[in-house]
Amino acid sequence: MPLPRTATTFAPPVMEARRWLEGMTFTEDRPLINVSQAAPVDPPPEGLRRHIAETALTVAEAHLYGPVLGLPELRDEVATQFSAAYGGEIAAAQVAITSGCNQAFCAAIMSLCGEGDEVILPTPWYFNHKMWLDMLGVTTVPLATGRDLLPDPERAAALITDRTRAIVLVTPNNPGGVEYPAELVRAFFDMARARGIALIVDETYRDFDSRSGAPHDLFTDPDWHDTLIQLYSFSKAYRLTGHRVGAMITSAARLAEAEKFLDTVTICPNQLGQHAALWGMRNLSQWLAGERAEILDRRAAISDHFPMLEATGWKLMGVGAYFAYVEHPFDAPSDEVAQKLVQEAHVLTLPGTMFMPASDASGQRQMRIAFANVDRAGIQTLFERLKAVQI
Structure with a gap:
């Protein structure tokens, strides 16, 4: 009997990664650093929110x-x-x-x-x-x-x-x-x-x-x-x-x-x-220019601070927009590494196995870091935690 179409693919990776947080406790001294999803978590600027509210109230056809x-x-x-x-x-x-x-x-x-x-x-x-x-x-x-x-x-x-x-x-x-x-x-x-x-x-x-x-x-x-x-x-x-x-x-x-x-x-x-x-x-062109400048600064922070990870065997393969793509130094495959990072470093990231065909073993050495919601100081903290991990 043929499979339903949804059964022909894998579970949503971001939702799978979120399940790794179940049963975990994070503290103010060591909060979770979530670099798993490429989406801003802050709301739109106030002017845009006001426009949405006014549209909802005054533009009947918007409903x-x-x-x-x-x-x-x-x-x-x-x-x-x-x-x-x-x-x-x-x-x-x-x-x-x-x-x-x-x-x-x-x-x-x-x-x-x-x-x-x-x-x-x-x-x-x-x-x-x-x-x-x-x-x-x-x-x-x-x-x-x-x-x-x-x-x-x-x-x-x-x-x-x-x-x-x-x-x-x-x-x-x-x-x-x-x-x-x-x-x-x-x-x-x-x-x-x-x-x-x-x-x-x-x-x-x-x-x-x-x-x-x-x-x-x-x-x-x-x-x-x-x-x-x-x-x-x-x-x-x-x-x-x-x-x-x-x-x-x-x-x-x-x-x-x-x-x-x-x-x-x-x-x-x-x-x-x-x-x-x-x-x-x-x-919002001027506001967006400021957002771009902030993201570019975070990109620069990745490059500025990555040498501390290189010293322990990590490699930076690509960086830009919201992402850094890295190679980890551990013997374990990246899907196992990612779950251990939640437990040992309080870092949630996505393994390269989620971005590769199963036949390509290189995904087992790779990981994606989505830094859109982590500022320059947070990136330094992230790398300090990763540097200290031993798997």
């Missing part, structure tokens, strides 16, 4: 069904701002608003793939991407990366078959943190176009890229929409994780296909969240 592909004003704002940021031309009709960036990915895959098709994911991969492909019966083809965590277009090209429908890039990367060079993203785009497949570029963390200017030039191509599907999240930029607002930028024809899926699943994106995202885009 009703809205357009499946999102508020026209927000779609237009995304098109306008992203066109300026990337130096290209994006029309509002090429923008859909989704219930978070995860749903944008799901919609993109639904518009591309049938059961038995293939999608190439660089490893370490974002586990929710793998889970969705599993549940659809789409084969995930892992593309191993080197010590620099950057995927190779030529190695990717060698993996393409007549069932390949897309290659997925996440930049800045989750879980690796690395920022893909513009020329690398362009090489993947050119290769995908030549082979007649889609290039999905998940830019959830674009607001925290350390580089100035556009991170790639794909939107300057007048026919970008024949190959590119860009994904974005408002959650990280404006602390709107609970409101679930993301975006998908692609051809109008593909959005017409995605609309079938979106209408069936949520009917429309969260209305209050969309109004919040629109207000944020129009009013």
Whole structure:
């Protein structure tokens, strides 16, 4: 008897990690340092919260069904701002608003793939991407990366078959943190176009890229929409994780296909969240610049303090946006190490086994540190605890 679709994949990793906290007691002197999840825990700034409250009180239609592909004003704002940021031309009709960036990915895959098709994911991969492909019966083809965590277009090209429908890039990367060079993203785009497949570029963390200017030039191509599907999240930029607002930028024809899926699943994106995202885009650029500066300082703190861990055998493989990706020095596999870190160091992190196929043993030596909610002093404390651990 065939398995139900949900039984074809693994349990949500973040929820699994939270269960490691059951029965644990943490004190004020040694509180838990939670570096397991890449989401801000602070609420949105007060001005944005007030706007959400005023919208809830005064905009009656914010409580009703809205357009499946999102508020026209927000779609237009995304098109306008992203066109300026990337130096290209994006029309509002090429923008859909989704219930978070995860749903944008799901919609993109639904518009591309049938059961038995293939999608190439660089490893370490974002586990929710793998889970969705599993549940659809789409084969995930892992593309191993080197010590620099950057995927190779030529190695990717060698993996393409007549069932390949897309290659997925996440930049800045989750879980690796690395920022893909513009020329690398362009090489993947050119290769995908030549082979007649889609290039999905998940830019959830674009607001925290350390580089100035556009991170790639794909939107300057007048026919970008024949190959590119860009994904974005408002959650990280404006602390709107609970409101679930993301975006998908692609051809109008593909959005017409995605609309079938979106209408069936949520009917429309969260209305209050969309109004919040629109207000944020129009009013919070200076505030967001401050948020970016803080994240970049935390990134610098990772590099500044990591030598204390290097002395005990830890290795820093990648750092950027919300993440540091590291190699631990212990003989035990990373899933065991992660659970022991909760007990011995009061640190909750995710093991590399959650970001790798089971056949790739390198995941047993790797771990992801999500530092979005740990300031510079907290990062030093984190590394001091890790340095003292013996497993």
